[in-house]
Amino acid sequence: MTEQVPLTYGAIRRTYEWSFDRNKKPVTVKANVVEVDLKNPYVKLDTIAGTGEQFTKKQSVRKMANETNAVAAINGDFFNTQAEGVPMGPQVSGGKLLATPPYLVGWYSFALTKDNKPVIDTFSFQGKIVAKDGASFPLGGINKTYYWYENDGVHVENAHSMIDGLYMYTNTWGQVNRSNDGVTVPTEILVQNGVVKEIKRPGILEMVAPADGYILRASGKADDFVAQHVKVGDLVVADYKITPQNPTFPYDTTALKTMIGGHTILVDGGQPANFSHEVGGVSGYSPVARTAIGYSQNEQYAYLIAVDSGLTLPELQQFMIKVGVYKGINLDGGGSTQMAIRPLGEFQTNLISADIGYERPVVNGVGVYSLSPKGDVKDIQVQGATALFPGQKASYSLKAYDSYYNPVQTDQMPAVWTSSLPIGTFEGNVFTAKAPGKTTLTVASGSATRSIDVEVIGGKDIASLKINASSTSLMANSVYTLTANVASKSGAKGSLPGEALQWEFIGFKGTMDGSRLTVDSIDKDVTEGRIIARYDGFSAMLTMPIVDTRIAESFDTSTPITFKGTDAVTGSVYKSPGANTTSVTNQALTLQYDFTAGAGTTAAYAVFTNELKIEGQPESFSVKVKADNSRNWVRAEIKDSAGNVQLISLSELANWSDWKTLSADLKRYNFAYPISLTKLYVANPANGHDERELKGQISFDDIAFQYRKATVPVKNSVKLTIDKKSLTVNGNPLVLDQAPVIYKENTMVPVRFVVEAMGGQLTWVEAERKVIVMKDDHLIELWLDRTELIADGVAVTAEVPPLLMTERTMVPLRVISERMGWKVTWDEKTRSVTLE
Structure with missing residues (x-):
């Protein structure tokens, strides 16, 4: 364990590093575990559904946590990424049944009873709709999307769940489409307060179910039942409940406080459990990001676990046991893995664990909530500048938390600021620096104090x-x-x-x-x-x-461009309004793509039918791109005169929707010039393919190449002799009016002559008795009779200061040569110095 931090009263976060051998090679993974004390009355564990407690409205775990004021949260159940966005398993939130278990073999769930006792078990659903005439039909589930039955001894294996099925949808299902994937023809029935209000046969009701009712979806035999036994105005009864698959278990499933669906059981009795469901579909033996939930042997603690650096399921079993899990299950992992926590003193959560940092929108989660009252201020945190300059103002912000580790509204908290030295003044939380020096700023609120060291920096x-x-x-x-x-x-x-x-x-x-x-x-x-x-x-x-920028293609003319995709990828290219919105004639190229039917790495190309030939030797390349928040890659393809093709990465995360200029450095590719631009394209790599959008469109405008102006380097050679006024510059003899000398074992040279002879510029500032030396990207400032100087923005102390001799400024050669990068050769026999 590398860190332990309280989140709220009754919940803590622990960070772990676990080192072990995998295939005889050392591996270290990092994981975050939130421990919740189920016997603490000031903390609550509950589930979260989508957005606004509605399925089909996926969002990231962090956003779910912030929306519901959770202090911590992890992602929850598995879901079909190509369907509406609802959990595969059951969900109970705040005692309300939101979704029912599927008829799948070995799918476990985590729940809390009305006494806050943790339960991990497999569950079934029993339900029926009873018509006015007493006839009934089995209810397949509540708020479920389509799936395929497994060999459970009851249903036909691999049969579509909606065939001949009757399903209920409440207002928790937040969209009009209720699992209509085209396999079955739906009939929908609106029921309010137990009364049938409308029947659409066949067809769908263009509405979300009302809060005081539900919508039934029927097909096949279920539709026949509706036709024979249900009509508008009838009273119908919905009779259903969740039951444990093992009927001998004693808990009351009708009074569960919370429930989240999972997958296979991982730990049972503090030991690795046999997998209850095949794990190939969840990459069970590959090291990927993982999420899990479990509880301790004494049933006091629940553990929320997120591992973003990759474990196999057998490895995850071992890790869970090491951190105290007595019984636990697998939750959705891979790209869904996310943990968000609320830092001490803050009101919003931050993402601390995720697969490659990606916040995938998911269908549900498990959150930790504070039930504690307000406490006294326990600690204060100060944020603000630690280095200021005379005359500068700095505003210091506060974060604070109370004795229950919950955040305090600091704008409503009395705070007194003081400074240990009078080098500035306070007005509220704003400090105005007055004079150079070091001080300690301290804020106090009640018995809590916090200080921050600040330096006011002068030249x-x-x-x-x-x-x-x-x-x-x-x-x-x-x-x-x-x-x-x-x-x-x-x-x-x-x-x-x-x-x-x-x-x-x-x-x-x-x-x-x-x-x-x-x-x-x-x-x-x-x-x-x-x-x-x-x-x-x-x-x-x-x-x-x-540099000069030259537009190679603006798309305002009819440049021939065609669409091409990898296997099964479809799309098109067409002209659209350009980046210059004030011009009615400005056009862009839009690349529309559909990766839905593709597999592995998919790509959609805008191909220049006649390669776009680029003049000269550009150093960089830029293009304006209007993206689609798809998180796909944006790339270009360039071919050089030797026939070599290079893929130019412009962005590996297209997460914006307005125009943005992307650029790439071309110098590192070692092109054989001239070059040609052959393609612009969008790619969706195989790794994480479904975590990016499969359909979209990206626009391109103003392809430009940048050229650096040529420079001719100055290469001079200067030879001076100590105590002699004669010298040579590039072999030509000249005479000085002040000879170089040795002063305190330092060679002193006339600075103006040497600098200008080497191709630099020198400026004398009489008011400051200062010499400014400039050459290429070097700037040196020296003062007469001062050993302190500034060279390329760094304070330097020389062994001897510049001196005035016969009205000439003499400087130590070492200081100048080292900073300018000159090569210095000393000839002891002739006592001469050569600069190159």
Whole structure:
């Protein structure tokens, strides 16, 4: 066990790491277990159905938990991913029967009796509809989708459940379609308050069942029964109940508080149980994500288990036993595996366990609920900046929980803030930094306190300043977000707001608005742009290559494009409105696809009939994409002049629905230029195929390629001799007015001459007695008579400071050469230095 955290009074979460050998190879899996004390009156275990307590309206476990105010939840029963979205097994929620057990062999369920005693057993359903004349017909189930009977000794194996069947649908079934898959012809009957209100033969009632009634679906022999014995205005009686398959079990199934369907039994009597149902359909012997539920031997604790790093069912059995399960069953796993928990002090749950982090919409779940009263504040958590700058304001947010581990509304909680040093002031929960220094901010509410250490950083406190941009290249008429990340000499880290910095642009014209840079124009004949940011005497520079963007295809003309799919995949390509919504002539290419009949990895291609030939040697590729929230992959195919084909991944999760620009770096593919774009396509990989949408459409617009402007590197060679004014630059002799010297074992050189001879630029700032050296992506700032300097945004201390000799600024060569990346060669015999 690596962590144990209370969730609410009577429920805790434990995190485990389990190491073992699988096929003689070491394996470590991580799992989360929620333990619920069933004898604690302040906590409740119950099931959740879909959205708004209605089936057919699937949603993620996290959303289910938040909708019902659960402190924790896991996914529940298995379901047919191609049907309406209802559980295969039974469900009782809050004592209300929502769904009945199926006629399937060895399907176990978990339940709590009216005394909160845990039960794991197999259950059956007995029900009938009794007509006014006394005739009756068996009721097949309540809120069930179609399935195929197994060899249970009663039904014909592999028979469709709806043939000759009569089924009840309540308002828990949240849609009009009631299991109409085309195999049977339905007749539907509306019953309200026990009275038949309407009969549709054949056909469906275009409504959801009312709260005071239900809808019966009949077909085959059941329809014959309705025709002979039921008419509008008749009283009918629905008589049904859930029963244990073993009638000797003593509990009262008519008064169950909660129930969730599962699959095979896994643990019985604290030992691995024989599987009660075949497990090939749930990848039983493959290591996949798993969900399970069980209880302890003394029947006091229930365990909700989620393993997202993969176990076989035999491995899961062993894990369950290790964490205390005496009897337990398998719940839906794989892509359905999810556990959400509410962190201390928060009102919403977070996903903490899931298969590859995917929140699959599922049909039901098991939730943990707090029944405790409000308690006194037990602890406070503070969130806010730990590094500030003079004049900056910081708002500190609070989270708190009470003595029952339930969240407290902090905006209604009295709180007193103090600072250990007077380097700032408070107004409510907002701290305004006034002067550099370190302080401790403390908040108190009742007997609960919490502190946070804060450093107010001045220029002299900065160890490094790094500028980042939202793109790696610079283009005219573009907008970028710039961030300035600071680390202090004490280790504190923070982000400087854009308005606190002085900005300088070299190579282009631009304006800043907060942290947003708008590039208005690029200077003529430049190949890179420099962005310099300064704060309180500290500086950093970002150099960005300037690129040209060329549109290769806008789809506004009749470029021949055809549809192609992998086996059994259907679809089409057609023109649609483009990304530029203000233009009536702007068009896009829409790729419509249907993967329903496909198997394995499926793909739908938009194929350029005549390959789209791309000029030159682009470094990157971009395309505007309007996706469909399908979570499918978006890709392109490029062929080079050698005939090699590369698949270019643009997105492995199409989870948006508006226009978005996707891009890919082409440099890593080592193309033989020129290249051609041959396809744009959507793919659904075999792994997790059913967890992504099988039908949809994705649009493409403005295929563009980016080209970096060519640069000619400057390669100079400078040779100087100590105490001599003569030197050579690229072999040409020159004379200095101040010779290089040795000062305190450091070689001092005239900085302007050396920098300019090596192709750099130098600026002297008289007011600060400062030298600014710039070359390529390097920026160094040095001050006369100061050993502290700033090199590429990092504070550095030199062995000796720059000095003024015969009106020339002399700097230690080592500082300049190391930062500029120059190669330095020392010749002891001639006491000469060569820079290259």
